Amino acid sequence: MTTVLIVDDQPLQRYGFRMLLDSVPGTEVVGEAAHGAEAVRMAAQMRPDVVLMDVRMPGMDGIEATRRIVAAGDRSRVLVLTTFDIDEYVYAALRAGASGFLLKDARPEELLAGIRAVAAGDAVIAPTLTRRLLQEFARLVPPAADGSAQDSRLASLTEREREILVAIGKGWSNSEIAGHFVLAESTVKTHVGRVLSKIEARDRIQAVIFAYDHGLARPHAG
Amino acid sequence: MTTVLIVDDQPLQRYGFRMLLDSVPGTEVVGEAAHGAEAVRMAAQMRPDVVLMDVRMPGMDGIEATRRIVAAGDRSRVLVLTTFDIDEYVYAALRAGASGFLLKDARPEELLAGIRAVAAGDAVIAPTLTRRLLQEFARLVPPAADGSAQDSRLASLTEREREILVAIGKGWSNSEIAGHFVLAESTVKTHVGRVLSKIEARDRIQAVIFAYDHGLARPHAG
DNA sequence: GTGCAGGTGGTACCGAGGTACTACGGCCCT
DNA sequence: AGGGCCGTAGTACCTCGGTACCACCTGCAC
Known part of the structure; x- marks a missing residue:
């Protein structure tokens, strides 16, 4: 009943x-x-x-x-x-x-x-x-969650560069990224510079937005 | 048929x-x-x-x-x-x-x-x-889209500060924000500084992330 | 082997961003 | 009339991020 x-x-x-x-x-x-x-x-x-x-x-x-x-x-x-x-x-x-x-x-x-x-x-x-x-x-499910066409800019990144981009998307500073990946900060700067140029972002801020737009970074509000 | x-x-x-x-x-x-x-x-x-x-x-x-x-x-x-x-x-x-x-x-x-x-x-x-x-x-629908509990940090912002935060979320530089709102860049810096302190963000980058997490900025991937 | 790509590291430089103040006019409230 | 809050604007200073280079090592392909 x-x-x-x-x-x-x-x-x-x-x-x-x-x-x-x-x-x-x-x-x-x-x-x-x-x-x-x-x-x-x-x-x-x-x-x-x-x-x-x-x-x-x-x-x-x-x-x-x-x-x-x-x-x-x-x-x-x-x-x-x-x-x-x-x-x-x-x-x-x-x-x-x-x-x-x-x-x-x-x-x-x-x-x-x-x-x-x-x-x-x-x-x-x-x-x-x-x-x-x-x-x-x-519309809400980010493109990265399925196998649909990837942005060619994203595809042009190397494995390491993608990792760096994800870290940027988390809001980490260069020194934090260096600490996390056990790298010199200068190395991080090199990677970041290459990432920015490849995804055509002028700063890391645009990179953060790019990361969110492409599903590399996810909101975790609450 | x-x-x-x-x-x-x-x-x-x-x-x-x-x-x-x-x-x-x-x-x-x-x-x-x-x-x-x-x-x-x-x-x-x-x-x-x-x-x-x-x-x-x-x-x-x-x-x-x-x-x-x-x-x-x-x-x-x-x-x-x-x-x-x-x-x-x-x-x-x-x-x-x-x-x-x-x-x-x-x-x-x-x-x-x-x-x-x-x-x-x-x-x-x-x-x-x-x-x-x-x-x-x-889970995907951002909190801002309904009437549920807002983050108190967001609520503490004035109208102007919220506008500035949205602009930050779009990835705009201080000078771009100044141009858009017809303000001196120093004024923008003042606002940005207050926004960062109120939402407890150390960077504008954290602010961008905050904006995404709270539905003030929306992905527009394609 | 030679060459190339990717990862790592360095130096030098400069501008944008952020902090720490101060200041003033317009409001609203009491 | 006074006291807040808000928006506006300025100066001074310092840090971080980003650019432009160069250098070295590894591994892989030709």
């Missing part, structure tokens, strides 16, 4: 979802919340398998509520619903830890399948959104 | 797919290819709606073939199939322009639904992979 918590500020919408879920065996609506704060409280109390979460709500919105429910770590998975496929919502929801993202105009079977998948630990995305998400994803 | 090209190096596998697709109305198998090069040639010739592409193949693999078919721009969409859910394949396939990614152990209905969705212009991903893809995606 999959337990579900319905979160939506519109009573009629909640009623519709409840009717749908009650009509099929295997799912049980264990509660309804009208806004984010109530959703967080009820989720903590009843620990439903799946939280059916509306994004647009007065007060605490669905994204923030999702973040808190996921952070609570009660194993509840959140399936976010929205009327329109507004991109920022999608990204924010996924970052918040949502397990799925569906449009409210989904067919009942799709919604039920989504709930089952989420309860099983899988993730679901509305097919319409998937395409855009994939495009965005492809 | 959805036209399909089957690409797989194993004859038996191709036979299975053909039997499945022939058994349902609405799809028509217009050809079979045993390796990447043949797939590219046949796709260009027959312009199928959907190419059912195996990843693992001798010679040109499915990824490279996908890249070329998509690059040809013949409106053929590629649905990639793999036996195992190996991550690099997924990312590489998506970057190559695949419209979907399914596992070979998918149920027939799933495969058919996938083909129909891809033909309709949507994208599909195996539910099992979706979860990991979403995690990866959430």
Whole structure:
């Protein structure tokens, strides 16, 4: 039995979802919340398998509520619903830890399948959104992560020079690089100079940017 | 009628797919290819709606073939199939322009639904992979793109200082920044100095890295 | 062998970058 | 009227990075 918590500020919408879920065996609506704060409280109390979460709500919105429910770590998975496929919502929801993202105009079977998948630990995305998400994803994944065409400038570097470039990308000074590779600083300068000329960078700063753009350096924010 | 090209190096596998697709109305198998090069040639010739592409193949693999078919721009969409859910394949396939990614152990209905969705212009991903893809995606989307916790160091910057930091992140020199904002270079130095001290960076290089890590600068590789 | 590429090291020089101040006008808040 | 904060600008000084050379060694190819 999959337990579900319905979160939506519109009573009629909640009623519709409840009717749908009650009509099929295997799912049980264990509660309804009208806004984010109530959703967080009820989720903590009843620990439903799946939280059916509306994004647009007065007060605490669905994204923030999702973040808190996921952070609570009660194993509840959140399936976010929205009327329109507004991109920022999608990204924010996924970052918040949502397990799925569906449009409210989904067919009942799709919604039920989504709930089952989420309860099983899988993730679901509305097919319409998937395409855009994939495009965005492809844009984000750095070129170096696959076998696609490498920049000829990068290819012209020797093994050592690539190592030096990675070190530059980490923000290391010449003396730090010298220390790390056990080299004289003058040697490092020679290497750095060659790297800069090969990748057509005027300073090591441009080299750092080059390294990020080509996936040799990776963000590690947090 | 959805036209399909089957690409797989194993004859038996191709036979299975053909039997499945022939058994349902609405799809028509217009050809079979045993390796990447043949797939590219046949796709260009027959312009199928959907190419059912195996990843693992001798010679040109499915990824490279996908890249070329998509690059040809013949409106053929590629649905990639793999036996195992190996991550690099997924990312590489998506970057190559695949419209979907399914596992070979998918149920027939799933495969058919996938083909129909891809033909309709949507994208599909195996539910099992979706979860990991979403995690990866959430990791890649920079913190600045949603409303999550900002670095206090970033918050301590004034409006002007943030502008200066963005400029530093673009790799601009002090004099370039001065020119762009119509300032004296000495003023820029003052700002830069304050930015470095506030974000606890010893160099402008560390500042560039900080900018990338916090989403103030974005890669634009090509 | 001769020649070339890559890695290592050195010297000399100069300009950009960074630090450490000071200073002043415009705001807003009290 | 005074005190902050912010943006602007300046001077002085020193370090680091980058350039332009040259030199030597190793290994590999012809």
